Each structure stands twice: as structure tokens, then as C-alpha cells.
Amino acid sequence: MASDEILVSADLLKRQLGAIFTAWGMSDEHIATTLDIMLWADLSGIDSHGAGMMQLYNRFRDQGKLSFRPEIRVVRQNPATALVDGGGGLGHVPSALAMKLACDKAAAIGVGVVAVRNSHHYGAAGAYAEMASDRGLIGISMTAVARPNVVPMFGADAMFGTNPIAFAAPAKRNPPFLLDMATSTAAFGKLTIASRVGKPIPEGWALDAGGKPVTDANEGLTHRRLTPLGTSRPMGGHKGYGLAMMVEVLCTTLGGAQYGVLREKRDPDAARHDVGHFFLAIDPTSFREDGGFEDDLDDMIDALRATRPVDPAEPVQVAGDPEVRARIERRKHGIPLSARLAQELREIAEHAGAPYLIGNGSPAP
Amino acid sequence: MASDEILVSADLLKRQLGAIFTAWGMSDEHIATTLDIMLWADLSGIDSHGAGMMQLYNRFRDQGKLSFRPEIRVVRQNPATALVDGGGGLGHVPSALAMKLACDKAAAIGVGVVAVRNSHHYGAAGAYAEMASDRGLIGISMTAVARPNVVPMFGADAMFGTNPIAFAAPAKRNPPFLLDMATSTAAFGKLTIASRVGKPIPEGWALDAGGKPVTDANEGLTHRRLTPLGTSRPMGGHKGYGLAMMVEVLCTTLGGAQYGVLREKRDPDAARHDVGHFFLAIDPTSFREDGGFEDDLDDMIDALRATRPVDPAEPVQVAGDPEVRARIERRKHGIPLSARLAQELREIAEHAGAPYLIGNGSPAP
Numbered sequence: 001m002a003s004d005e006i007l008v009s010a011d012l013l014k015r016q017l018g019a020i021f022t023a024w025g026m027s028d029e030h031i032a033t034t035l036d037i038m039l040w041a042d043l044s045g046i047d048s049h050g051a052g053m054m055q056l057y058n059r060f061r062d063q064g065k066l067s068f069r070p071e072i073r074v075v076r077q078n079p080a081t082a083l084v085d086g087g088g089g090l091g092h093v094p095s096a097l098a099m100k101l102a103c104d105k106a107a108a109i110g111v112g113v114v115a116v117r118n119s120h121h122y123g124a125a126g127a128y129a130e131m132a133s134d135r136g137l138i139g140i141s142m143t144a145v146a147r148p149n150v151v152p153m154f155g156a157d158a159m160f161g162t163n164p165i166a167f168a169a170p171a172k173r174n175p176p177f178l179l180d181m182a183t184s185t186a187a188f189g190k191l192t193i194a195s196r197v198g199k200p201i202p203e204g205w206a207l208d209a210g211g212k213p214v215t216d217a218n219e220g221l222t223h224r225r226l227t228p229l230g231t232s233r234p235m236g237g238h239k240g241y242g243l244a245m246m247v248e249v250l251c252t253t254l255g256g257a258q259y260g261v262l263r264e265k266r267d268p269d270a271a272r273h274d275v276g277h278f279f280l281a282i283d284p285t286s287f288r289e290d291g292g293f294e295d296d297l298d299d300m301i302d303a304l305r306a307t308r309p310v311d312p313a314e315p316v317q318v319a320g321d322p323e324v325r326a327r328i329e330r331r332k333h334g335i336p337l338s339a340r341l342a343q344e345l346r347e348i349a350e351h352a353g354a355p356y357l358i359g360n361g362s363p364a365p
Numbered sequence: 366m367a368s369d370e371i372l373v374s375a376d377l378l379k380r381q382l383g384a385i386f387t388a389w390g391m392s393d394e395h396i397a398t399t400l401d402i403m404l405w406a407d408l409s410g411i412d413s414h415g416a417g418m419m420q421l422y423n424r425f426r427d428q429g430k431l432s433f434r435p436e437i438r439v440v441r442q443n444p445a446t447a448l449v450d451g452g453g454g455l456g457h458v459p460s461a462l463a464m465k466l467a468c469d470k471a472a473a474i475g476v477g478v479v480a481v482r483n484s485h486h487y488g489a490a491g492a493y494a495e496m497a498s499d500r501g502l503i504g505i506s507m508t509a510v511a512r513p514n515v516v517p518m519f520g521a522d523a524m525f526g527t528n529p530i531a532f533a534a535p536a537k538r539n540p541p542f543l544l545d546m547a548t549s550t551a552a553f554g555k556l557t558i559a560s561r562v563g564k565p566i567p568e569g570w571a572l573d574a575g576g577k578p579v580t581d582a583n584e585g586l587t588h589r590r591l592t593p594l595g596t597s598r599p600m601g602g603h604k605g606y607g608l609a610m611m612v613e614v615l616c617t618t619l620g621g622a623q624y625g626v627l628r629e630k631r632d633p634d635a636a637r638h639d640v641g642h643f644f645l646a647i648d649p650t651s652f653r654e655d656g657g658f659e660d661d662l663d664d665m666i667d668a669l670r671a672t673r674p675v676d677p678a679e680p681v682q683v684a685g686d687p688e689v690r691a692r693i694e695r696r697k698h699g700i701p702l703s704a705r706l707a708q709e710l711r712e713i714a715e716h717a718g719a720p721y722l723i724g725n726g727s728p729a730p
Binding site: 076078079080081083109110111112113115138151152153154155156157159165167169177179181182185186202204210211229230231234235236238239240241242243245246248249250252253254255256259261262282284286287288289290292293296297299300303304307308309310311314315316317318319 | 441443444445446448474475476477478480503516517518519520521522524530532534542544546547550551567569575576594595596599600601603604605606607608610611613614615617618619620621624626627647649651652653654655657658661662664665668669672673674675676679680681682683684
């Protein structure tokens with residue numbers, strides 16, 4: 001742990017963020033749901049998607065891009081599908097509702113698909129996928145992003161966001177298989193984190209406006225041109241680009257939300273960003289009479305962990321393992337915040353007229 | 366085009382493959398469906414998944430791994446889901462049935478999910494996804510692979526196949542958006558093609574048993590250790606690995622098919638490979654009252670093609686563009702076969718007691 005970090009308990013961080021949301025006018029009910037999902041990210045080690053997002057939420061609030069008293073409603077539904085309107089607020093509350101609907105439908109009829117439109121940043125994609133695996137279902141969660149920051153293969157300008165895919169499946173003796181990945185080579189939040197601690201980024205993550213790689217995190221943040229997963233054409237960059245477009249189609253086109261690039265061109269001053277999300281749940285018991293899904297997944301997970309490693313010091317892991325380890329560690333010792341992030345939260349609280357509760361935290365050991 | 370290639374018409378290639386399948390005992394009905402899907406790959410420029418697969422089918426036939434008179438049946442279904450048993454034959458026929466079922470369900474209730482078990486190689490994943498977009502639906506097609514050939518991140522042994530994902534969505538003034546990608550850095554068939562024409566492969570595609578990169582295509586084919594999309598940990602190799610596992614869970618665990626690694630360990634002489642597939646269809650009109658899905662997708666496709674390119678000689682394309690171009694070109698001029706592939710087909714035909722119809726083809730221009 002870096003020496004300029006402090007440790008705060010999940011409870012303290014929750015109260016701090018809650019105080020800010022209250023000052024922003026959010027209802028207690030919406031705050032409770034939003035904080036559950038944000039703290040899931042901070043506890044799981046996904047530092048880019050919990051408290052680390054407050055700076056951006058604060059900026060969008062100042063710009064009038066977010067409603068903090070959104071009217072969230074189910075626009076239409078049938079036994080297997082639904083469309084939810086997020087009312088122009090943050091994405092956490094409409095997304096929790098949408099994944100619950102998808103799971104209810106899957107439990108009843110085998111599969112549920114719910115699209116969300118007129119929403120905004122929803123935190124970590126994995127939080128919603130895990131809601132499904134917690135109910136014994138397979139869950140998929142995807143989201144579009146308000147402002148483009150990923151270039152298509154051969155492109156010099158950003159045309160998609162980091163458009164993440166999360167997938168969760170329930171096991172028995174193992175934690176769920178939980179994949180939560182940006183379809184870019186690296187998540188944009190990784191640049192923010194590198195910038196906060198003053199570290200360079202690997203060559204291949206980000207480009208300048210001429211398509212040349214940049215390794216300075218601040219430069220990367222300024223240019224907003226991440227590479228798609230695969231990075232270059234020979235290494236499959238067209239695949240990451242294709243996955244980003246798949247996510248955009250499911251999150252944006254399907255539910256009638258706005259494709260960010262066209263919204264910015266047509267109406268750069270639009271009152272809302274109108275971000276879309278996509279949720280899918282599948283009940284394995286609709287397919288297998290033997291009910292052996294969890295047992296078979298356990299066997300697969302065990303086999304993967306037992307893979308002969310290239311370097312015995314770096315064993316093969318299964319997606320979700322790092323998050324489980326982080327949760328155990330952070331519930332016990334607290335959530336590390338960089339001094340820079342703590343300072344950001346102090347400024348945001350003061351700006352909102354909310355108390356700053358974190359103080360100096362515990363110094364990192 | 367390489368000088369040792371010949372050109373054959375789709376019709377001639379179809380008759381040649383059909384003659385072999387007839388000699389192998391396949392019914393005319395199954396041959397017709399299988400050839401439609403195989404020729405879709407050859408016409409679309411996906412040379413690894415059409416006639417190029419006959420060598421492998423021939424080998425599996427010799428090993429008794431394939432039934433050519435499979436009993437294909439719908440094991441169970443409800444209004445939104447179904448499970449199909451492939452009867453131990455090639456995957457094309459049960460998969461075409463499964464995608465049709467998924468589309469019928471989507472048209473009726475908004476979404477359909479169909480798993481296939483006890484099947485085998487199904488050709489190009491994109492052929493099934495496009496069946497959905499041809500009906501105005503979003504389609505997803507995935508498959509597991511009989512024998513592992515992709516290492517997990519940090520692993521020295523192969524634990525998954527190239528586990529492809531295909532996604533298709535219908536537009537109006539543009540061809541459908543059609544993504545068809547292996548979740549490895551490169552498809553295994555790309556190594557076969559490089560080997561047939563004696564070319565090296567890029568460093569990063571394939572490893573030896575010690576985790577070191579190999580650039581000789583034949584070595585790569587021998588070691589059977591492709592990298593996951595992303596290639597290395599800093600460039601996101603854990604994401605390609607995660608996607609491969611997602612595909613395996615949906616194709617294998619969901620429908621109760623066999624996970625290849627465990628089957629090979631538990632029963633290397635198993636009569637069948639028991640490969641699984643996954644199909645999903647979504648009807649956009651279940652979500653949008655305005656029916657604007659195709660219009661919005663057209664706008665997105667147009668915007669992507671108009672992206673400022675890094676190099677004006679390499680414009681930004683949309684997934685599916687190369688396939689559309691190949692189909693126009695190949696319907697007009699014929700399908701190029703390497704001399705080596707033509708020779709393979711001759712030997713397979715002779716081995717089966719089928720006529721060799723291709724002759725010397727037309728020499729490539």
C-alpha cells in the first residue's frame with residue numbers, strides 16, 4: 001500500500017458519501033441503494049467505480065446533467081422483457097430495479113431481459129451481475145458511457161465509452177464466477193488512479209489525437225483515446241472494438257437511449273446524457289433437469305485454479321477471485337483512499353455544504 | 366491472391382462437400398443444412414470454418430467421434446427457453462434448429478434462449494447470429510470447442526477452446542452489424558491457414574509448453590496453446606480468458622454438455638465429444654414503441670465509418686464489412702482454395718469413396 005494512503009471503514013465511507021448525496025437532494029431510499037452498489041465496488045477493490053466516481057458525479061451535477069430526484073418508471077414490460085426509464089439521474093437505482101425485474105422474469109419463465117434508458121453512470125457492472133448469481137441465476141450487466149473515450153480499430157477519435165461487460169454465474173463450494181471487464185484494453189478509471197498517484201501507464205493503453213501511444217496518465221486523461229481490448233490489429237484490437245459496439249447496441253439502440261457520439265454532435269448542450277444499460281438473467285434450472293449447474297461450474301473453477309502455471313509464483317485465478325480477496329481484506333482493515341481522493345471528497349463535501357467526516361482516516365500501515 | 370490458389374464456384378464446392386457427406390452416410394436433409402452453413406463461411410471469407418474444416422471432420426469420423434445419422438431432438442422447452450440434444454453429430458443441423466427456436470420464441474415473447482448439448486463443431490458462429498438479424502432480431506451465437514487450445518492468463522496448459530462469440534443486429538440501409546470473433550487473440554484456424562501457405566504467425570498468438578511465444582505456425586499447431594484475447598496481463602489477457610470462460614459456462618455448463626478439459630481427463634476415449642452451443646435472440650420491438658432500432662443502428666454504423674482514421678489508407682470499418690465484401694467478390698469470381706486444401710479435399714474424397722469433383726479449378730488470376 002502506498003504511504004500516502006489512508007484507511008477508512010466501509011461504514012465511514014458510506015456515511016461520507018451519503019452526507020454528500022443528501023446535500024445534493026437525493027432521497028434516503030435512493031441513497032441506500034446507490035451506496036450499496038458504490039460500496040460493493042470500493043470493498044471489491046474496484047477503486048475506479050465507487051468513491052472514486054464522486055468527482056465526476058459532482059462535475060455532472062454542476063453542469064446540470066444529473067437529476068437527484070429522478071422519476072424512475074417501468075415504461076413497458078411483458079413476461080420476459082421490460083424497459084425502464086431512469087428519469088435522468090444516476091444509474092444505480094434504475095439498474096438495481098432493472099436487474100431485479102430481469103431476475104424475477106428469469107425465475108418465472110427462464111430468462112429476463114431489461115433495458116434502461118435516460119440513465120447515467122451506474123457504478124461497477126459486476127454489482128448487478130452478482131445480484132443474479134446471489135439468486136442462483138446467471139446474470140449479465142452492460143452499460144454505455146456518457147462521453148466517448150475509446151477509439152475504434154484504425155480510428156483516431158473516440159467513438160465509444162469503455163462499455164463494460166459483467167457476467168456472473170453461481171457455484172456451490174466456490175464463490176460465483178464473476179467477470180467484470182471494460183471492453184477497452186484498460187478501464188478509464190485506471191488512468192485516473194495512475195494520475196492520482198503520479199504513475200505512468202503501460203504503452204498501448206491510450207493514444208494521442210494522432211494515434212500515437214502515450215504513457216503519461218494525465219496526457220491519456222486529456223486525450224480521452226483509449227485502445228479497444230486487443231490494442232492493435234494483429235493482436236485483435238478489432239475484437240475489442242466489436243465488443244464495445246455490441247455493448248453499445250444492447251445498451252443504447254435496444255432501449256432507445258442516446259449514442260454518445262451522435263448526442264454530442266447533434267446537441268452538445270443536451271440537458272441529460274441519456275445513458276443506457278442492459279441486463280439479462282437466465283435460470284439454469286430451465287435447461288437442466290439434473291440441477292447440476294453449480295456442481296459442474298465448481299469442477300470447472302477447480303480445474304482452472306489447478307492449471308499448471310507458467311510461473312509458480314503467479315497461479316491461475318478465476319474471474320472474481322481478486323474481488324473476493326479484496327472484500328475479506330477491506331472488511332477487516334478498511335478501504336484504502338489515496339490522499340488525493342480524500343482531498344477530492346473533502347472539496348466535494350464542502351462544495352455541497354455537507355460535513356467532511358473522513359478526517360485524516362487511519363494512516364496506512 | 367497467392368499463386369498456388371485455385372478458384373472454385375460455391376456451387377462446385379458445395380457439390381464436392383456434399384459428395385463426401387453422402388459417402389459418410391449423412392441424410393440429404395442434414396447435408397443441405399450443413400452445406401448452407403459451411404458455404405456461408407467460405408463465401409464470407411471465413412476460410413477457417415468452411416471447407417477448411419473437412420480434414421478435422423474426417424479425422425473425428427475415423428476416430429468414431431461423430432455420428433452421421435444423429436437423432437436430434439428438443440429435450441425440453443418453455444415459451445422462452447429450450448434445450449436441444451445434437452445426437453452426437455456435427456453441430457450445424459442442431460444449431461440451425463436451435464437458432465430457429467430462439468428466434469421463434471423471441472418473435473413471440475421478446476427473447477429466446479436455446480442451449481445445445483451432445484453436439485460437435487458447428488462451423489462459423491456468425492452464420493447463426495445472422496439468421497436472427499435476417500428476421501429483424503438481435504442474435505447471439507456461441508460455441509465451446511471439443512479439444513482445448515487456449516491457455517488461461519498465467520497458465521501453461523490449454524483449458525478452453527477458442528470459444529467464439531457472434532453477435533448480429535439488423536440495420537436498414539446498411540448490412541447487419543455482424544461480429545464473429547474467437548475469444549483468443551487469433552482463431553486456431555488462422556494457424557492452419559498460415560501453415561498451409563507456409564507463413565509465420567505474429568508473436569503473441571501462440572505459446573510453447575513453457576509459456577514462450579512461438580512464431581512458426583506448425584509449432585503453434587503442435588503445442589495447441591493460443592493466448593486469450595489481450596495476450597498479456599497488462600494488455601488485458603485476463604479479459605479474453607474471462608470471456609472464454611463465460612462462453613464455456615453458457616455453452617457447456619448451462620445445457621449440461623461436457624467441459625473438454627475434464628472429459629479428456631476423466632474419459633479420454635469417450636465415444637463422443639459432447640460439445641455444447643448457446644443461442645439467444647431478442648426482438649427489439651419488445652423494447653421500443655417507436656420501432657427505431659434499425660434507424661438508430663444505421664446512424665451508428667454511418668458515424669463509425671466516418672471516424673477520422675489514423676491512416677487514410679486504412680478507414681474504420683464495422684464488423685461484418687469484410688464478410689459482405691468477400692461475399693460479393695466470391696459469388697462473382699469463385700472461392701479461393703489453397704493447393705494444399707484442394708489436395709486435402711481430394712484425399713478425403715478418395716478415403717471416403719466419394720468422387721473428386723474439383724479437378725484443377727480455375728487458376729487464380
